Amino acid sequence: MQIFYAIAEAQEYLKTQQKAGKTIGFVPTMGALHAGHISLIESSRKDNDLTVCSIFVNPTQFNNPEDLKKYPRTLEKDCELLEAAQCDVVFAPTAEEMYPALPKLKFDFGTLETVMEGKFRPGHFNGVGIVVSKLFHIVKPDKAYFGLKDLQQVAVIRQMVSDLSFDLTIVPCPTLREADGLAMSSRNMRLSAEARALAPHIHQLLELAKDKLLNRESSAHTQAFAEDYFRKYPEFELEYLEIADFDTLEPISQVNVPGKTAICMAAFLGGVRLIDNIVF
Structure with a gap:
């Protein structure tokens, strides 16, 4: 497994691989890897000749400085997991490498920025758009x-890829x-034992809410x-x-x-912000 910390070195290596006709699958992460991330690596390995995983805690997508400070950083362990999963390349730049100067460009994702994560984390998706486009x-x-699990992030990235004509799937x-x-979430490791025991109530609530909607109860009653x-x-x-359309995330x-109804939620538990969703 190759590990690169500099953009130029990673690009030079990957260009050589592309010239050799190899297809590249990419899994962007912020590290603190778990089995969910490894499943993405496995999916990429099935589809592509070469799998690249980036590990970068992106400061521009945190609207809460304390959240950024406390985000787990476990690069050595992450690399061990990736090597065991037969990942081919790890790209782990520093913030200074990715942002020699703070970006002036601003993304506007329209209504996607006014609901759920966009509403409660102003500027978050601008940071996501900047870093993911740079990584692409x-x-x-x-x-x-x-x-x-990050359903709204997937919607944002899909829109960015479409609007900017990125040549990728x-x-x-x-x-x-x-x-x-x-x-599964990197944030779970920040939960105390007591909070971890309570955390499954999030998924249990989503399942109960799903049942209520399928029994023709209204969104308002389900939210109450x-x-x-x-x-x-x-x-x-x-x-x-929020109960939303899977594609647009509008209520x-x-x-x-x-397959087009999504129930999405966010909650704090022991000072840790957890998100989840269910689609049916």
């Missing part, structure tokens, strides 16, 4: 793999869960049910629960066609 230019992948991959239903549910568990601070009042 550096790696020049044929396919890029993203987990559907976005491959969304299913959310991996722990045995108790908790969505979610608020009542978490009143029984004051350790949680529910930030939002909907009733169940959509199969």
